[in-house]
Amino acid sequence: MDSIVLLALIALLVVAISWLWDYTVVRLIWSPYRTTKEFREKLGFHGPAYKFLKVNNEEISSMKEEADSLVLDVHDHDYFPKIAPHYLKWRAQYVILLALSMCPPGCNYLPTERNRRKWMLEKKLRNTLIQIIQLRLSSKDGEYGNDLLGLMLDACASDKQGEVSLSMDEIIDECKTFFFAGHETTSLLLTWTVFLLSVYPEWQERLRNEVFRECGRDQYPDANSLSKLKEITMVLLETLRLYNPAVFIQRKPITDIKVGSLKIPAGLAVYIPVPIMHRDKQIWGADADEFNPLRFQNGATRAAKIPHALLSTSQNFAMLEAKAVMAVMLHRFCFVVSPGYVHAPMDLITLKPKFGLPVKKIVVE
Numbered sequence: 001m002d003s004i005v006l007l008a009l010i011a012l013l014v015v016a017i018s019w020l021w022d023y024t025v026v027r028l029i030w031s032p033y034r035t036t037k038e039f040r041e042k043l044g045f046h047g048p049a050y051k052f053l054k055v056n057n058e059e060i061s062s063m064k065e066e067a068d069s070l071v072l073d074v075h076d077h078d079y080f081p082k083i084a085p086h087y088l089k090w091r092a093q094y095v096i097l098l099a100l101s102m103c104p105p106g107c108n109y110l111p112t113e114r115n116r117r118k119w120m121l122e123k124k125l126r127n128t129l130i131q132i133i134q135l136r137l138s139s140k141d142g143e144y145g146n147d148l149l150g151l152m153l154d155a156c157a158s159d160k161q162g163e164v165s166l167s168m169d170e171i172i173d174e175c176k177t178f179f180f181a182g183h184e185t186t187s188l189l190l191t192w193t194v195f196l197l198s199v200y201p202e203w204q205e206r207l208r209n210e211v212f213r214e215c216g217r218d219q220y221p222d223a224n225s226l227s228k229l230k231e232i233t234m235v236l237l238e239t240l241r242l243y244n245p246a247v248f249i250q251r252k253p254i255t256d257i258k259v260g261s262l263k264i265p266a267g268l269a270v271y272i273p274v275p276i277m278h279r280d281k282q283i284w285g286a287d288a289d290e291f292n293p294l295r296f297q298n299g300a301t302r303a304a305k306i307p308h309a310l311l312s313t314s315q316n317f318a319m320l321e322a323k324a325v326m327a328v329m330l331h332r333f334c335f336v337v338s339p340g341y342v343h344a345p346m347d348l349i350t351l352k353p354k355f356g357l358p359v360k361k362i363v364v365e
């Protein structure tokens, strides 16, 4: 018995040591230095020196702090120097090589202030969702509601004669995905669209006329009329181009790959800067920095020199949702940004107006 315990302990120790070796030595030391060296020596690309654990976070924070005080004119849509100054500075000097902030193995389990807050928020969110789900499951008429959660519960119940076939954890995960991936992104798309339509009132008027023409003055838009609102779609796409809620898209190849002449090793995180890609004059034309929804008059794939130039176009669901809300707003209100608005887009995982977007609205007669 004792020898089995001893063997199990030795096996555990070997697993722990090899995991620690892989995480600390390979991932945090060997890999970043080897990749930097390979890029420098084989491809001639340089980058800011890699710093163990800290990576380049201190330099990034200080550059961001300095740029944070920049305020833009409302007609100036080039906010990238404000939200990612390090990217522009280092791009001009080198090809950027950053992995992100790293924490030593096991740090996610330590009761630090940050972790305790994270755990508290996770628990609160989970309990809130469990309460909502249980309330639905206990409904007397057996109806779970006609929203997404209701549909999920309904599908689970009908598959397994009353038994829920997705676990509670799976349903909670689905709710989190839809809420966090779907709510803030779409609401920011609407925020920036309201901003742009306030700055370009001629477009606001044009869209309002389209809503009246296609939906009628006395009727709210419905599924049928929404599909006819082409100019609103053009403006939403132009908003996604200039003020995409997603600032960076990340890719990590699972095997070594080549992009042009660049060899990217497996596991190296590549950050694709959406605002820069969306302002490339070679792809979008000389007016790439300007708000011009007409570029989308023949659809998203014909607006630029390459069909998929508009990254993160979001899904049809988000576009439909945004279109419906914009159509109702335009139908009922004229809006302008309040004189106190400060144009300071900031990158907080998504692109947000730093001081909010105060607007004045006037009811349309």
Ligand code: HEM
Binding pocket: 177, 178, 181, 182, 183, 185, 186, 189, 244, 245, 246, 249, 250, 312, 313, 314, 315, 317, 318
């Ligand atoms: C304007 C609205 C939206 C924008 C700009 C947006 C943007 C994005 C971006 C940039 C990604 C990462 C894509 C990639 O790495 O290739 C993503 C992923 C995702 N989004 Fe959205 N999104 C929007 C709306 C929504 C909505 C409404 C939902 C759900 C209701 C949603 C659910 C998801 C999910 C589940 C993923 C992960 C997909 C995966 O793992 O491959 N998004 N979105």
